[in-house]
Amino acid sequence: MANPLTISIDAMGGDSGPEIVVPGSALALERKPHLRFHMFGEEERVVPVLEKHPRLKEVTQFHHCDVSISMDDKPSQALRRGRWKSSMWRAVEAVKHDEASVCVSAGNTGALMAMSKFCLRTLPGIERPAMAAIWPTLRGESIVLDVGANVGAGSDQLVEFALMGGAMARALFDLDRPLVGLLNIGVEEIKGQEIVREAGRILREVDLPRMHYHGFVEGDDLGAGTVDVVVTEGFAGNIALKTAEGTAKQISAYLRAAMNRTLLARIGYLFAYQAFDFLREKMDPRNANGAVLLGLNGVVIKSHGGTDEEGFAAAVEMGHDMAANGLLDKIGRDQKVFASRGDEAQATPAEGSSGVS
Amino acid sequence: MANPLTISIDAMGGDSGPEIVVPGSALALERKPHLRFHMFGEEERVVPVLEKHPRLKEVTQFHHCDVSISMDDKPSQALRRGRWKSSMWRAVEAVKHDEASVCVSAGNTGALMAMSKFCLRTLPGIERPAMAAIWPTLRGESIVLDVGANVGAGSDQLVEFALMGGAMARALFDLDRPLVGLLNIGVEEIKGQEIVREAGRILREVDLPRMHYHGFVEGDDLGAGTVDVVVTEGFAGNIALKTAEGTAKQISAYLRAAMNRTLLARIGYLFAYQAFDFLREKMDPRNANGAVLLGLNGVVIKSHGGTDEEGFAAAVEMGHDMAANGLLDKIGRDQKVFASRGDEAQATPAEGSSGVS
Numbered sequence: 126m127a128n129p130l131t132i133s134i135d136a137m138g139g140d141s142g143p144e145i146v147v148p149g150s151a152l153a154l155e156r157k158p159h160l161r162f163h164m165f166g167e168e169e170r171v172v173p174v175l176e177k178h179p180r181l182k183e184v185t186q187f188h189h190c191d192v193s194i195s196m197d198d199k200p201s202q203a204l205r206r207g208r209w210k211s212s213m214w215r216a217v218e219a220v221k222h223d224e225a226s227v228c229v230s231a232g233n234t235g236a237l238m239a240m241s242k243f244c245l246r247t248l249p250g251i252e253r254p255a256m257a258a259i260w261p262t263l264r265g266e267s268i269v270l271d272v273g274a275n276v277g278a279g280s281d282q283l284v285e286f287a288l289m290g291g292a293m294a295r296a297l298f299d300l301d302r303p304l305v306g307l308l309n310i311g312v313e314e315i316k317g318q319e320i321v322r323e324a325g326r327i328l329r330e331v332d333l334p335r336m337h338y339h340g341f342v343e344g345d346d347l348g349a350g351t352v353d354v355v356v357t358e359g360f361a362g363n364i365a366l367k368t369a370e371g372t373a374k375q376i377s378a379y380l381r382a383a384m385n386r387t388l389l390a391r392i393g394y395l396f397a398y399q400a401f402d403f404l405r406e407k408m409d410p411r412n413a414n415g416a417v418l419l420g421l422n423g424v425v426i427k428s429h430g431g432t433d434e435e436g437f438a439a440a441v442e443m444g445h446d447m448a449a450n451g452l453l454d455k456i457g458r459d460q461k462v463f464a465s466r467g468d469e470a471q472a473t474p475a476e477g478s479s480g481v482s
Numbered sequence: 483m484a485n486p487l488t489i490s491i492d493a494m495g496g497d498s499g500p501e502i503v504v505p506g507s508a509l510a511l512e513r514k515p516h517l518r519f520h521m522f523g524e525e526e527r528v529v530p531v532l533e534k535h536p537r538l539k540e541v542t543q544f545h546h547c548d549v550s551i552s553m554d555d556k557p558s559q560a561l562r563r564g565r566w567k568s569s570m571w572r573a574v575e576a577v578k579h580d581e582a583s584v585c586v587s588a589g590n591t592g593a594l595m596a597m598s599k600f601c602l603r604t605l606p607g608i609e610r611p612a613m614a615a616i617w618p619t620l621r622g623e624s625i626v627l628d629v630g631a632n633v634g635a636g637s638d639q640l641v642e643f644a645l646m647g648g649a650m651a652r653a654l655f656d657l658d659r660p661l662v663g664l665l666n667i668g669v670e671e672i673k674g675q676e677i678v679r680e681a682g683r684i685l686r687e688v689d690l691p692r693m694h695y696h697g698f699v700e701g702d703d704l705g706a707g708t709v710d711v712v713v714t715e716g717f718a719g720n721i722a723l724k725t726a727e728g729t730a731k732q733i734s735a736y737l738r739a740a741m742n743r744t745l746l747a748r749i750g751y752l753f754a755y756q757a758f759d760f761l762r763e764k765m766d767p768r769n770a771n772g773a774v775l776l777g778l779n780g781v782v783i784k785s786h787g788g789t790d791e792e793g794f795a796a797a798v799e800m801g802h803d804m805a806a807n808g809l810l811d812k813i814g815r816d817q818k819v820f821a822s823r824g825d826e827a828q829a830t831p832a833e834g835s836s837g838v839s
Contacts (some may be wrong), residue, residue: 263732273667276675310630310720318633318717344724348732360675361718363667365725367701372729375620375705379764380737383757392755397750400740407736 128475129159129184132227132444133219133266135273136166137193137212139430139437140229143171146231149437150185151178156438157445162220165190165212169462190215190344194236196430203236213237217244220297220423227444231416231428231437238274238418245421249452250460253278254420255286255359256427258366259413259443262350269347269355272416273363283324283356284305288463289419291336292455296447298353302335306342306352308361324356331466335459415440417447419456424448486541486696489798490582492573493523494550495589496787496794500528503588506794508535513795514802518575522547522569531587543735547572552591553787560593561600570594574601577780584801586772588785595775596630600777605810607817610635611777612643612716613784614799615723616770619707625651626704626712629721629773640664640681640713644700645820646695646776647711649812652802653708659692663699663709665718674698681713688823692816730765751781772797774804776813781805 134150143166154160162185175182192211194203207214213232217240219225221438230237238254245253259272270290270464271278278286287305294303307325309317321341326337339352344365347355357365384394394401406412408473410429414436418425424447428440491507493500500523511517519542521528532539549568551560570589574597576582587594595611604611614627625822627647628635635643644662664682666674673679678698685695696709701722704712714722741751751758763769767786771793775782781804784813785797 170648263735276667308721310724312568312632312752326603336746344721344726345731347725348728357721359566360667361721364665364701364714364718365721367667368704368722368725369729371702371705372726373733374702376730376733376765379761383761384754386757386760390754393750393752393757394755395750396753397741397747400743400747404736404740407740408733457646 129161130445130448131161131163131225132229132441133163133216133225134165134441135213135216135232136164136171136229137190137232139428139432140196142166142193143174144186145432145434145437145465146212147171147174147178147181149434149440151181152434152438153422153441153445154181154184157442160184160441160445161214162186163188163225165215165219167191167193167212178473183245188215188233194232198233198236200239202233203233204239207236207240213242214244217241217423217425220425221245225446227424227426229426229428229441229444231430231432231440233430234273234427236424237427241418241421241423241425242469244426245423247420248422248456248460250464251285251289251420253282253285254418255289256416257290257419258416259297259328260355260369261407261413262345262348264350266298266413267347267350267353267355268297269357269362270419271357271359271362272366274418275359277360278320278358280320280323282360284327284463285420287324287328287336287354287356288333288459289456290356291333292459293417293419293452294353295335296450296452296455297443300353302337303353304339304356305336305356306339308344308355308365309341310343311341331463333459333462333466335462370410373410377408389420409440411436415443417443422453424452424465486518487802488518488520488582489801490520490573490576490585491522491798492570492585492589493521493528494547494569495587496564496785497553499523499550500531502789502791502794504531504535504538506540506791507798509795510798510802511538511541511792514678514799517541517798522543522552522574522576522758524548524569524570545572551589553590555590555593557592557596560590561596562615564593564597565600566680571597571601574598574780574782577782578602579716583805584781584783585796586783586785586801587813588787588789588797590787591630591784594782594784596675597784598775598778598780602780602782605779605813605817607821608646608777610639610642611775612646613773614647614776615642615773616621617712617726618764618770619705621707623655623770624704624707624710624712625654626723628714628716628718628719629723630716632776634717635677635715637677637680637684639707640677640715641684641820642777643713644681644685644689644693644695646813647713648690648778649816650774650804651710652692652808653807653812654800655720655811657710659694660691660710661696662711662713663696663703665701665712665714665722666698666773667700668698674804688820690816690820690823692819727767730767734765768793768796772800779810781809792839
């Protein structure tokens, strides 16, 4: 990857557009000063904000786009209205044309997925891209995929997700052989969905050199951080992600209510203020902002639409780390190893059975 | 329902068996003094504990059973080993023979489900029973089903779950027309799984008099308590339930760590002690202990296997409330209304189209 590393930004994405995206990019630049940017959006909205961040402006090429994708455009509408010319499309296209190593957008998820697929196409051997999220756990962080790019997945897709998630864990967490689990109900091999069991059989049989297949995990293993990568189909994955977010909000509300109940509690809160800061930091969804669209000929990061500058900066930095650590090369290599191992696996039982029986 | 109300107890179920089940039942009796019990289990283990609770012993008929189902028996093994004679089977059978209004077991979930189906059979018009959990929310409590009795469900099953969940909400929360939502990813009608969309169309069309169909809800609506009843297929429902449990554990661990970090935090904790008690009470999983097996000719409650006396008592009391409020009659009535409305719905468009066009 190029050093300096260039990131293409859809400046119009997200609930607030350039007002969050531009300062967020400036924040990322403070922390990673070798970054360079392509920024796409409406001139009259983006440039005035960019003017306020001279250091960012210096390393940014701005490109005016007439069209912006709205947060509630359907993917098909977005493609019809915005192909070739919207800020989102052009930010993705910059990756296709090697003008940027990563694209970051806080825009409409469905539209970003559709445009990324259409523009970048999937990597050889990958049927469907997946969306991977970073999940804060008691042991640090895990990767969970798919969190909603696809509804439904066969066992082959789950195996693809496992490969891509494993490669991402190596790129992001600096692990040699990440632990990969399949999300299921019950951990025994006889339990749960047949496609999950079948994916488990394949992963166990192929036994890839760069990932360790752990077996099944359950919903409560997500927060515990039992494995580095949790693989699931997009419907269940999205529900798990949103359920965890909802539970965190719910407990925060209980905690706030508890700390406001009595004078003693309020005094206690003052004493423990720093401790609550620590808790807030731990529970801050901005730290884990940024889902990765995996399986494409390029790295695309989806930031939460409602995030703030800090959260957007985290998404940009995540994009930087993915590109700097060669995510695509890692996926490509794993995919080849898997394909060749597949052939070996097919050959072995035949030899074995003719030799033994 | 009979008053006094009789509950049949599988005294051998759960991680600790009679040591938890018997005192838990005694606790429930303190709060609901008109309860009566049938208790099934191994005499040498149950009777000594029962002796310590004279008030409970007085209102309990004990029945010795040689066989106990273990927590890791597979459902088929359990049926083979335990049909007709195990404490679990006989506790369920007491409901079938009208000797008890409700059965409560903390035993192996799969085995309890299999035995209950085999012994009690499903209600007319119900194809598959579901397991319904009580979910604590910011607005109180909701019912979520299915949380793992079935993997996979068609749109007709989801509609059945909606009917049964609605009846349960009326029995438990004293609501006239509970709000029912279908768990999906994205709330727009075009989003998510086709079977969920189809179930939504049916519920909207039939528009039952005793439930209000709200539309789709997402994972974060569970904790928010957006609806009274959340309907989902068992795989996603189980993952949501365990993910929420895991997230709650994770945040408790963060909170403990935060409160132990500095001397000031520990002092603050002392001041706010009562507030933390309030929080613990809110987050106490024992309050929501007890899932209901819905759709059978009888009420069966599954207590968490690892619960304590307090939790088991909550499960018994939940069973009491279900029976006392006529859960089965409510499901039966709703099912009939739905079936007749279904006919009306089939007839109406034909009349409409011949009349209008």
